[in-house]
Amino acid sequence: MVGWGASTQDALFPLQSLVETVDVKKGNGLSNIGRVSDPELDALIEKIKEEENFDKRNELIEQALLRVNKNIYVLPLHTQVINWALKKNIDAPLRADDRLELDKVVVK
Numbered sequence: 001m002v003g004w005g006a007s008t009q010d011a012l013f014p015l016q017s018l019v020e021t022v023d024v025k026k027g028n029g030l031s032n033i034g035r036v037s038d039p040e041l042d043a044l045i046e047k048i049k050e051e052e053n054f055d056k057r058n059e060l061i062e063q064a065l066l067r068v069n070k071n072i073y074v075l076p077l078h079t080q081v082i083n084w085a086l087k088k089n090i091d092a093p094l095r096a097d098d099r100l101e102l103d104k105v106v107v108k
Contacts, residue, residue: 003080004031009097011061012048019073020045036073 006013021037022029028045029036044064051057068074082098091106 006097011065012045015045015048015061015064015068019068034073038067038071038073041067041073 004014004018016028017031018029019032019036019038019041020028021039021042022032022035024030028042041064044060044067048057048060048064051060084092084094086092089108091108093101093104095101
């Protein structure tokens with residue numbers, strides 16, 4: 001069981017680390033413990049790394065994630081839910097990655 005998140009909220013990093021074919025010299029697949037090896041997925045991930053157009057890059061990411069899901073390269077067993085509690089006089093943004101941004105906390 002592995003927990004994984006990307007503080008940048010960019011899907012490239014989990015794709016490169018978890019499902020790209022292992023290639024230590026290139027830094028690919030370093031956490032690919034299932035030893036997934038899919039040349040078409042690898043090609044998509046390499047295109048994502050090079051694409052500068054935001055919309056095209058997002059299309060490539062979508063294709064890669066759909067391929068991962070279709071082939072069940074990753075099997076989520078547990079989704080961690082973090083509970084937050086705040087007093088009425090405290091406002092704090094709740095981020096998807098569960099990080100607290102202290103500079104954005106407001107105490108009234």
